[in-house]
Amino acid sequence: MEDLFKSATSVLITPKCYDVFFKDWNFLNEECLKSLLSRGLGLGIVAGSLLVKLPQIVKIYSEKSAEGISFWGVLCELFAIIANTAYSFVNRFPFSAWGDAIFLLIQTAAIMTLQLAYTMSTGVATGFVGVTALVVYILMSGLVPLSILWYMQAACIPLMLAGKLLQAFTNYKNHSVGQLSLATCLLLFLGSVARVFTSVHETGDSILILTYALASLANGIILSQFYLYWDMDKKIK
Incomplete structure (x- = not known):
């Protein structure tokens, strides 16, 4: 019974902390x-990531338009997510530390696919899906040296910033957040x-920490533009 309980709680509690909590009965251990x-x-973020970009996907699909969404911005973001997913997976970091990247990858790829379908053709969009799936498989298969x-993960920092800032610049140029x-x-x-x-x-990985810190800053800039251009978007509508 104890083994079953230990196995069930292993998602949240490390073996060391399990002993601290349930053998030493020290529930106030700061580290644990x-x-x-x-x-x-981390698991909460993973669960939330299942739907985080769904509103964006639904909005593009319902409007049959990706107007105002930076193509290069989404592409840079997609590369950064793919690199982050492969790097974390191959390093065997805890799933709670990176699992959301898998769902963000799928949803970002869906946004890019819709964008290509509405601006180019369904054939181009289909080809993009195939190429993306192949790249992800190769990077996560262990064929690529760590x-x-x-x-690639280090390159995510400028690429992620470039992607977000391209979107912010598009918003600034249009004085609107578009779709x-x-x-x-x-x-x-x-x-x-x-x-x-x-x-x-x-993880304690400095590259990942810096990536997410700068992502927070860039996401904050884009979020602030909803406030700046809120009245403008209402007038356009």
Whole structure:
């Protein structure tokens, strides 16, 4: 029975902290409480990521338009997410520290697919899906050396910033947030802020921590533009 309970709680509690909590009965251990909070928050982010970009996807699909959404911005973001997913998977980081990247990858790829379908053709969109799936498989299969994945993860920082700032510039140029979803942008901002905390405690990887810290800043800039251009968007509508 104890083994079953230990196995069930292993998602949230490390073996070391299990002994601290349930053998030493020390529920106030600071290190283990931080670990529990980090893992719980990480799993919450993973669960939330299942739907984080769904409002954006629904909005593009219902309007049959990706107007106001930066093509290059989404592409840079997609590359950054793919690199982050492969790097974390191959390093065997705890799933709670990076699992949301898988669902963000799928949803970001869906946004890019819709964008290509509405601006180019369904054939181009279909080809994009195939190429993306192949790239993800190769990167996560272990065929690519970890050193290369590290450099790809490092490249995520300027690419992620470039993607977000391109979107922010598009908003500034149009004085409108176009088809961007407020719910999606808010959830991305909150998720990236929370990921700074979980990355510190779950991985200790400086590249990941810096990536999420800068992502929080960039997401905050885009989120602020909803306030700046709110009246302008209402007039356009």
